[in-house]
Amino acid sequence: MDLDNEELLEEGGSRLTFPGETLTSSQAYMRGHGTYVDNEEVIASVAGTIERVNKLVTVRAIRTRYNPEVGDLVVGRITEVVQPRRWKVDANSRQDAVLMLSSVNLPGGVQRRKLESDELQMRNFFEEGDLLVAEVQAFFSDGAMSLHTRSLKYGKLRNGQLVAVPPILVRRLKSHFLTLPCGVDLILGLNGYIWVSKHVKESEQEGEEGFDAEAVYSNQNDDIDESTRTAISRVTNIIRVLSSHFIPMSDMLLLEAYEWTVDQEGNAKDLLQEDFGEALIASINTR
């Protein structure tokens, strides 16, 4: 194919390619990530979408670790508390992310100076293994991302469980905080980590009267009743099935899938069976 054709490499357009496919001439274009040059031709080295910025041709791989961008919402896990004044966070990226003590909200709610005493009790806020939701704030010179949790929506996660999917399956949505009518809240991290938890009542959400500012760094779960627990398991298993079939997540899709499984009167564990999963995918595709 003649890829010197401008239309194929149109800016903003996306076309799929596969490893070994010749993309263009190396004399007219520069090779970027995911490509190599052989015989004066730019050739794709991964399967993914072709992207072009001016004369730079790159291929964005389909199966890859998370590529952070500023403003992305991510779910991460603390791997290390390091001095001075920072945490290391696993966010499914190539390098661990960094969360500075200066970019978290401290208890008390109000803006206040970070004291030396805060520095000494960093493990009271986040300790190793803790899950948190945060936003990508900036990048360091080595490409590692810096996170912040300076919003009441962000912070430590509890009352639920984590499920991981390939990052490409989580697309940018208007809001990454979803609420399903079955009493389940979802946080779709753009890094492919999805937090499935018990619904927080309207009146207890941030900024409302019932919001408990002291519980922001709590490790205690609320009481979760049986039906909520079952719903959380069911949603988790649906996400696993969708991800094994490589179907991107969206609130509509998850809702449809949830309704379908309830109609089938199956248990949450039935979704682990192959035929039940296939039937779910078939029913989603026909709608």
Added chain:
Amino acid sequence: MASTSISKAEKSYIQAGFLSSPPLRADGRALHDFRSVALETGVAPLANGSARLSIGANAHDGGGGTEVLAATKLEVENVEEDGCDGGRIVCTVTCSPAAYPQLSSNALDDLQYDMTVILHQTLSHPSLHPNNLGILPKKKSWLLNLDIVVLADAGNIYDAIFMAARAALWDTKVPKTRSVEYKVRKGNSGGVVGGKTGSSGDMDVDEETTSGFDTRQIQQATDFELTDYWDEGEVLDGRERWPISITLNLPPPTHFLDATLPEESAVPLKALLVYSFPPSESPNVQAMRILGSGELTVVLLKDLVKEGEKYARELFIALNSKLKEEDIRRNQKARERFARR
């Protein structure tokens, strides 16, 4: 082995699930449900027996489960040097670093040493020893190497290792051998029976007179040869006896089976029980280990042994029917397909 660190909130979420009534697990299973187990035998063409086993792999794309590869290889050994009469079994477990990316190489060595010890001590026990590993009494025998590779760990690794080991041993074929003897020929000339004859009269051989009082059984066989046979050999003797393990994870009042990684880190104490079900005999407990931190009372342990036998028997029956199915697939059906061509 609680390798993945999880947060306190996740831990208490999982623990609260076990204690609620009815108990609910994170993926919706009941306490005593296994994830789906997939098994294939004969995966390594150069091995004498092999199997690949996965627990809880995703049905559609086959990812994200515990995955174990087992293979046996027979080796001829001199009994005088380092073997022992009647053959021996050596088990080794290797963990792929990709299965435990969070572990340092030293920690990985420790882990695979622990697994090797448990597997080797259990399988090389005399009560399980197959009778057909000898070649020539007091001279040569087979050394059975059982190698296990852990390719991925998504929880319940010990059950996977023992099941894969049982499948590979079930699949093992021991080559048929025939002993070769050097005999002095009647009539003064030395020669070899079964090998080359000739070179007669070169040696002075004393006339052999057999005494009527000599009741010693002197083994004369000195070497062996492989018989030319259409099959790869005969199956290991007593292959019904090979044990399987069941891991009981113990959140204080109850127990559950087939833990996932987060469940393993939330419930560190577990009891590993290994049972063998010889045909027409009562089942034996072949090994018992308490893993992780915590303690157990003897009374509780007695109950667990009883309960564990029930689960192990179910698992054993399911595994056996799958192994027989695999035998049919690989022998009978393959032969039919070959005949049709």
